[in-house]
Amino acid sequence: MNLKSVLKIIKPSKKEEREMDNFIEKLIETSGKLSKDMKPIICGSVEKDTWLAKKYELDLFLLFSPNITKKQLEEKGLKLAKDIIKILKGRYQIAFAEHPYLRGWVGKFQVDIVPCYKIKHPENIKSAVDRTPHHVRFVKKNLKKPDEVRLLKHFCIANKCYGADVKTLGFSGYLCELLIIKYGSFMDCVKNVSKWRAGHVITFGNEDKERLTKKFKTPLIVIDPVDKNRNVAAAVSVEKFYTFVKACKDFIENPKKEFFFKKPLKPYSIAEISKKIKKRGTRWYLIAFKRPKVIEDILYPQMKRFCKIVGKTVMQNGFEVLRNDFYCNKKCVLILEMKEWQIPKVSKNIGPDVFSKHAEEFLKHYKKEKVFIEGEKWVVELEKEFTEVSQFLKNLFKKPKNELLEGGIPSKIAPLIKNCKIGDGDGAIELMKKLPKEFRIFLREYFEKDLNVV
Amino acid sequence: MNLKSVLKIIKPSKKEEREMDNFIEKLIETSGKLSKDMKPIICGSVEKDTWLAKKYELDLFLLFSPNITKKQLEEKGLKLAKDIIKILKGRYQIAFAEHPYLRGWVGKFQVDIVPCYKIKHPENIKSAVDRTPHHVRFVKKNLKKPDEVRLLKHFCIANKCYGADVKTLGFSGYLCELLIIKYGSFMDCVKNVSKWRAGHVITFGNEDKERLTKKFKTPLIVIDPVDKNRNVAAAVSVEKFYTFVKACKDFIENPKKEFFFKKPLKPYSIAEISKKIKKRGTRWYLIAFKRPKVIEDILYPQMKRFCKIVGKTVMQNGFEVLRNDFYCNKKCVLILEMKEWQIPKVSKNIGPDVFSKHAEEFLKHYKKEKVFIEGEKWVVELEKEFTEVSQFLKNLFKKPKNELLEGGIPSKIAPLIKNCKIGDGDGAIELMKKLPKEFRIFLREYFEKDLNVV
Numbered sequence: 001m002n003l004k005s006v007l008k009i010i011k012p013s014k015k016e017e018r019e020m021d022n023f024i025e026k027l028i029e030t031s032g033k034l035s036k037d038m039k040p041i042i043c044g045s046v047e048k049d050t051w052l053a054k055k056y057e058l059d060l061f062l063l064f065s066p067n068i069t070k071k072q073l074e075e076k077g078l079k080l081a082k083d084i085i086k087i088l089k090g091r092y093q094i095a096f097a098e099h100p101y102l103r104g105w106v107g108k109f110q111v112d113i114v115p116c117y118k119i120k121h122p123e124n125i126k127s128a129v130d131r132t133p134h135h136v137r138f139v140k141k142n143l144k145k146p147d148e149v150r151l152l153k154h155f156c157i158a159n160k161c162y163g164a165d166v167k168t169l170g171f172s173g174y175l176c177e178l179l180i181i182k183y184g185s186f187m188d189c190v191k192n193v194s195k196w197r198a199g200h201v202i203t204f205g206n207e208d209k210e211r212l213t214k215k216f217k218t219p220l221i222v223i224d225p226v227d228k229n230r231n232v233a234a235a236v237s238v239e240k241f242y243t244f245v246k247a248c249k250d251f252i253e254n255p256k257k258e259f260f261f262k263k264p265l266k267p268y269s270i271a272e273i274s275k276k277i278k279k280r281g282t283r284w285y286l287i288a289f290k291r292p293k294v295i296e297d298i299l300y301p302q303m304k305r306f307c308k309i310v311g312k313t314v315m316q317n318g319f320e321v322l323r324n325d326f327y328c329n330k331k332c333v334l335i336l337e338m339k340e341w342q343i344p345k346v347s348k349n350i351g352p353d354v355f356s357k358h359a360e361e362f363l364k365h366y367k368k369e370k371v372f373i374e375g376e377k378w379v380v381e382l383e384k385e386f387t388e389v390s391q392f393l394k395n396l397f398k399k400p401k402n403e404l405l406e407g408g409i410p411s412k413i414a415p416l417i418k419n420c421k422i423g424d425g426d427g428a429i430e431l432m433k434k435l436p437k438e439f440r441i442f443l444r445e446y447f448e449k450d451l452n453v454v
Numbered sequence: 455m456n457l458k459s460v461l462k463i464i465k466p467s468k469k470e471e472r473e474m475d476n477f478i479e480k481l482i483e484t485s486g487k488l489s490k491d492m493k494p495i496i497c498g499s500v501e502k503d504t505w506l507a508k509k510y511e512l513d514l515f516l517l518f519s520p521n522i523t524k525k526q527l528e529e530k531g532l533k534l535a536k537d538i539i540k541i542l543k544g545r546y547q548i549a550f551a552e553h554p555y556l557r558g559w560v561g562k563f564q565v566d567i568v569p570c571y572k573i574k575h576p577e578n579i580k581s582a583v584d585r586t587p588h589h590v591r592f593v594k595k596n597l598k599k600p601d602e603v604r605l606l607k608h609f610c611i612a613n614k615c616y617g618a619d620v621k622t623l624g625f626s627g628y629l630c631e632l633l634i635i636k637y638g639s640f641m642d643c644v645k646n647v648s649k650w651r652a653g654h655v656i657t658f659g660n661e662d663k664e665r666l667t668k669k670f671k672t673p674l675i676v677i678d679p680v681d682k683n684r685n686v687a688a689a690v691s692v693e694k695f696y697t698f699v700k701a702c703k704d705f706i707e708n709p710k711k712e713f714f715f716k717k718p719l720k721p722y723s724i725a726e727i728s729k730k731i732k733k734r735g736t737r738w739y740l741i742a743f744k745r746p747k748v749i750e751d752i753l754y755p756q757m758k759r760f761c762k763i764v765g766k767t768v769m770q771n772g773f774e775v776l777r778n779d780f781y782c783n784k785k786c787v788l789i790l791e792m793k794e795w796q797i798p799k800v801s802k803n804i805g806p807d808v809f810s811k812h813a814e815e816f817l818k819h820y821k822k823e824k825v826f827i828e829g830e831k832w833v834v835e836l837e838k839e840f841t842e843v844s845q846f847l848k849n850l851f852k853k854p855k856n857e858l859l860e861g862g863i864p865s866k867i868a869p870l871i872k873n874c875k876i877g878d879g880d881g882a883i884e885l886m887k888k889l890p891k892e893f894r895i896f897l898r899e900y901f902e903k904d905l906n907v908v
Contacts, residue, residue: 198808219808238808239827281798281841322802323828339798344735348776354652354673354692363908370904373693374777387735450824454817 001255003186007147010154010260012053020046020056023109027060030084037076039063039118043132045173048139050149056109060084061133063118066126074100077115084113098127122226134226135174142181142225151186151260152176158262159247161240167300169237171244178202178222178232194249194453196220198238242451249453267440268447274429276447282322284428285336285389287397288435289420291328292412299328302410307334309408313396314338318347319389327442331435332413335446341424342388351378390424397422455709457640461601464608464714466507474500474510477563481514484538491530493517493572497586499627502593504603510563514538515587517572520580528554531569538567552581576680588680589628596635596679605640605714606630612716613701615694621754623691625698632656632676632686648703648907650674652692696905703907721894722901728883730901736776738882739790739843741851742889743874745782746866756864757782763862764788767850772797773843781896785889786867789900795878796842805832844878851876 012020024042031040044059045051051058062080064073078094081102085092090106101114116129125131143149153176156162161170182202183189201209204225212221219241220233251259268276277284287310292299303326311324320339327333351362354376363371366380373379386392397417399407404414423431432439466474478496485494498513499505505512516534518527532548535556539546544560555568570583579585597603607630610616615624636656637643655663658679666675673695674687705713722730731738741764746753757780765778774793781787805816808830817825820834827833840846851871853861858868877885886893 198813217809238830242808242827280800281796282800283798322798322800340794342735344737344776344793346734346736346776354696355671359651360908363906367906367908369906370902371906372903373696373905376692448824449826451827452817452821452823452825454814454821 001257003151006151006154006257006260010052010150011147012051016053016056020051020058023106024058026088027084027111030087031060031062031080034083034087035076035080037064038080038115041133041136043114043136044112047136048143048149048177049146050139050143050153050173050177052150052154058109058111059132060111060113061129062113062115063133064115066117066119070099070126073115073117077113078102081113081115085111097129099129101129125227131227135224138226139174139177139181143177145180145185148180148184148186148189149173149177152180152189154260155186155190155247155251156244158260159243161244161247164235165297166235167296168240169235170240171236172232175222175232175236178204178225190248190251193245194252196241196245197453198241239451242453245453246451265441265444267437268444269440270429270433273432273440273443276443277429280337283338283341283389284425285338285393286423286428286431287334287336287393287420288331288423288431289413289416291330291332292416294412298412299332302412303328303332303334305408305410306413310334310393310396311336313407314389314392317386317392318343318384319392323446325446327435327439329436329438332416333431333435333439336389336393338389340389343384345384345387346381347384349380349382350374351380353377390422393422455711457605460605460608460711460714464506464604465601466505470507470510474505474512477510477560478512480542481538481565484541485514485516485534488537488541489530489534491518492534492569495587495590497568497590498566499607501590502597502603502631503600504593504597504607504627504631506604506608512563512565513586514565514567515583516567516569517587518569520571520573524553524580527569527571531567532556535567535569539565551583553583555583579681585681589678592680593628593631593635597631599634599639602634602638602640602643603627603631606634606643608714609640609644609701609705610698612714613697615698615701618689619751620689621750622694623689624694625690626686629676629686629690632658632679644702644705647699648706650695650699651907652695693905696907699907700905719895719898721891722898723894724883724887727886727894727897730897731883734791737792737795737843738879739792739847740877740882740885741788741790741847741874742785742877742885743867743870745784745786746870748866752866753782753786756866757786757788759862759864760867761788764847764850765790767861768792768843768846771840771846772801772838773846777900779900781889781893783890783892786870787885787889787893790843790847792843794843797838799838799841800835801838803834803836804828805834807831844876847876 024046028040041061041063042058043061044057046058062077064077068076078100082092085102085104085106088106090104092102092104094100095103101112104111104113114129116132117126119125119130122131122134153162153173156171156176162168163170164172179189180186183192198219199213201212201221203209203212203223205228207223207228212223216231216234218231218234218236219238220236222232224230224232247259307324307326311321314336315321321336322339323337325335352358354373359378362378369380369382371378371380386395397420401414404417405411409417421431478500482494495515495517496512497515498511500512516531518531522530532554535558536546539556539558539560542560544558546556546558548554549557555566558565558567568583570586571580573579573584576585576588607616607627610625610630616622617624618626633643634640637646652673653667654673655666655675657663657677659682661677661682666677670685670688672685672688672690673692674690676686678684678686701713761778761780765775768790769775775790776793777791779789806812808827813832816832823834823836825832825834840849851874855868858871859865863871875885
């Protein structure tokens with residue numbers, strides 16, 4: 001296949017580049033006029049020449065002297081940022097990372113204005129943002145073929161593993177740049193990645209890889225060339241790691257342009273879903289509730305925790321979960337795919353070995369119950385409070401907020417969950433009908449997921 | 455309570471003793487007349503004065519010189535035994551333990567005639583039977599109050615833990631005698647036993663108990679005073695051990711004559727069973743087949759193994775067994791009390807950690823399946839061949855005999871199992887109706903079992 005034809009589509013046109021250059025010139029000029037206390041520089045993919053067509057996004061870093069306090073830096077920086085956007089007749093909002101920064105929109109451009117300290121050596125930085133100018137410098141110095149990064153970034157986007165945000169937990173732009181610096185070209189990168197396994201280590205010096213594996217317990221370890229103590233791939237989840245490896249492997253085996261421009265997945269029809277569930281013979285529960293009004297960076301970790309805690313609680317009551325997962329859009333939806341609708345009233349609790357020193361505690365604890373012996377273990381049969389999954393879930397979700405919080409239900413979800421709708425069996429199908437088609441795309445991914453990289 | 459009133463019932467009357475003495479006299483006389491090559495002696499509870507009323511059972515040991523071969527011993531011994539019974543006008547059959555012996559019936563008396571070697575020191579014995587005369591000698595020398603043994607034996611009988619046979623796995627007569635020698639009286643024995651816990655050690659010398667615990671891994675260790683390498687309580691199962699402890703504890707807390715003369719348990723009615731099962735909410739399977747024509751010593755271990763292997767096989771297919779047990783009478787009946795009738799078609803197989811070196815084998819093994827990641831584990835979903843318990847059991851039992859044997863189904867059961875009847879749910883209840891009332895007594899024990907000794 002011809003990668004040039006891909007580049008033709010994803011690389012900014014001459015016109016786009018000119019527009020970007022003009023906007024940058026205006027930004028720097030405006031900043032310089034407003035203040036002599038700092039040095040304005042452009043960071044991000046634009047500066048590194050790795051930005052993608054139609055992505056009019058850039059970062060303006062305001063480099064202040066390390067002699068001023070953090071408070072002064074924030075105040076001066078934000079004031080200056082606001083003034084810049086005002087002069088350029090844009091709109092803005094304050095955003096927060098480790099420190100506040102400003103996100104502004106001017107025409108079709110989105111610019112993040114970030115105040116930071118100008119630090120000569122990256123090992124002396126005062127906060128993470130101070131590191132960014134050093135990243136830019138390293139990439140500019142070492143990246144020979146920026147177009148190869150564009151290919152890799154777009155490949156990641158198409159295969160749903162681009163972005164280090166908490167929703168994606170994938171590969172950042174800087175990480176893509178480092179991979180191209182490491183492997184030289186898109187094709188060589190993909191060839192190498194297709195053979196990666198969890199725990200892969202990449203360094204730009206001669207660090208001891210075994211030591212690094214012990215230090216960073218992540219699927220991918222990429223030591224930041226500007227800071228040896230930092231793993232650039234820290235955010236990459238195991239799932240996204242193998243999603244990337246699998247995409248690379250599939251691409252190597254059958255290189256096609258489609259890997260860059262994936263058609264959106266066709267949503268399952270309700271009939272297809274019903275058929276699929278029937279074939280699996282599993283018992284479906286959907287729990288739908290209003291989406292909390294928080295940004296994705298807060299929502300996704302909370303939904304993940306919620307999903308995990310509900311699965312665990314249900315299991316502890318003796319209901320066996322086959323899979324559980326969640327989906328967020330305007331509604332949040334938790335899925336419990338269960339082995340059963342119902343379990344017996346009686347459940348068996350296998351205690352310690354009759355020869356164990358813990359046997360006595362067990363017997364004391366169940367003094368009021370009938371106990372007996374199976375093999376060489378003490379056993380007690382207990383009565384379950386709940387024998388039906390729906391009944392158990394309803395009881396769980398109607399609990400007062402403080403109890404939910406104590407039980408580990410995340411803070412933004414706890415107040416909304418009592419108004420949830422629980423659909424089981426046909427009820428789950430009915431609920432699905434009311435959800436947008438994205439949910440049915442999500443279900444296709446749920447059913448057809450395959451990460452076998454062998 | 456008055457133990458004397460118990461003794462009045464369980465101790466042989468003067469008349470019984472006279473009858474027994476007369477019979478013994480005849481036995482010894484007849485033996486002596488028939489052969490001068492051996493010395494006839496009486497062993498067993500009769501000789502030790504610990505026999506129970508109406509138990510006209512005794513052992514006649516024929517002590518031969520150790521100079522003859524085992525073959526000669528068997529031939530001479532059995533011939534002599536047969537002749538004795540013939541002269542006394544009784545009937546007999548050959549029985550087998552470590553060596554053949556003869557069981558004869560003369561009038562109301564049952565006599566086991568056992569040929570053995572006369573060995574001066576028990577450490578030089580040639581087979582287990584040679585040890586018996588030494589046991590008798592030890593008990594006669596050390597047992598001060600034989601009536602206390604009678605109480606203990608009867609107590610064990612009433613509480614279903616008397617007998618070292620493979621069906622009972624309980625306390626032998628000799629073991630009861632040793633316990634009384636150890637503790638002095640029935641009451642002191644019971645008081646002590648009520649505090650026993652699994653791993654209890656009793657010695658008649660000053661052996662190192664810790665070493666013995668490691669050597670004999672049984673719930674009760676009683677070192678034979680005539681052979682330090684032998685555990686007299688080797689046969690006692692954990693269940694019978696605690697049955698005995700519990701009976702002693704209950705007796706101490708509330709001493710009543712009923713502990714010696716338990717009314718037979720009232721069988722459950724079919725209605726009671728149905729109610730009980732409904733309340734437990736469990737799924738019942740009864741597997742009934744013809745009793746193999748073998749003695750209990752062979753039948754019970756085989757049924758136990760059969761029960762275990764079926765439980766395990768069913769579990770391995772994903773069906774969860776809550777309890778399984780068996781009952782034997784004219785029919786053999788296996789019980790499977792299950793958590794479910796049915797499981798989903800799809801089942802989850804959790805593989806190795808993604809960071810494990812076994813991950814690659816897993817991926818290769820499931821190359822043709824879709825795999826994905828949960829937490830940090832590789833996971834594959836597989837299709838079950840059987841989703842219904844009955845369907846699975848039917849398929850299992852219709853297999854050819856050789857496959858059953860290879861699968862661990864015991865030899866005497868394998869040929870009969872293909873003609874079994876499987877009853878589930880109401881079908882199980884229907885099957886129960888055809889079984890004798892003893893099965894419904896067995897079910898009372900099944901449901902009401904309680905061994906809490908705290």
